[in-house]
Amino acid sequence: MNSPKEMEMHLSLYWGKDATVLFANWPNRSLGMYISSILVVFLLALLCELFSKHPTLKPGTSPLLGGLSHSIFYFFHIGFHYLVMLAVMSFNIGIFIAALVGHTLGFLIFNYRPIRSSANKDPNVSSVPSSPKV
Template sequence: MDMGGGGGHDMSGMAPPSPAVRKRYTHMTFFWGKNSEVLFTGWPGTSGGMYALALVFVFALALLLEFLGCRRLQGALRRRAVAGAAVHALRMGVAYLLMLALMSFNGGVLLVAVAGHAAGFLALKAGLLGKDGGKDEAAPAACC
């Protein structure tokens, strides 16, 4: 047994890491490409079809977030405190999930998230599907 510490043996009793262990790398800057991880380990991976599905999922999350912030929905739930709180909790959960998807630093994910917010705003708040709540004035900055 080498007690000098210079023999390259680990004295803690733990085996050195196997050379077959894949080291994971997380991007810290925006990048373009389909080989990424969005929300879950290994998803979408290297498949172009799964990457497209991930982009559709992020788009839908952004659209859902705009719907949950719609004044028509908020007005309908104003009298029901528990339902309003549940919708608010769901909205915050979707917002955090969308933020985590954006933390993949994939340029495509960023673009579809912005496109989902724009489509939701256009459809729900800008009057494409009728006036939001029947009011022409802008929404208040804070609802507290």
């Protein structure tokens, strides 16, 4: 039978290594395992941002293969989001910060090209072609 201490669940934000993240007895009140759980949540959040970018399909790709590839990406995208959400529901502040930093850094890394390309555009040049003057 489990002791009352093992069954304790926090219902408000708290700080400390005594957390249960995703699996029972993990990180098991160990500082090293707590740090590893923070890194795992960080990487999961980073992967959420990676899988938010669907692959571009080449013209002429079979609709079945295109739908299958997008479905596989969507499977991982949603799966990683749910894992991060469940980890954050541990209410541990370290896990919460790791998720925020992972999502933020992932957004920066995987959206850098669009940000850079929009910054290099001349604000005086319109992207809409002008009509010919007669």
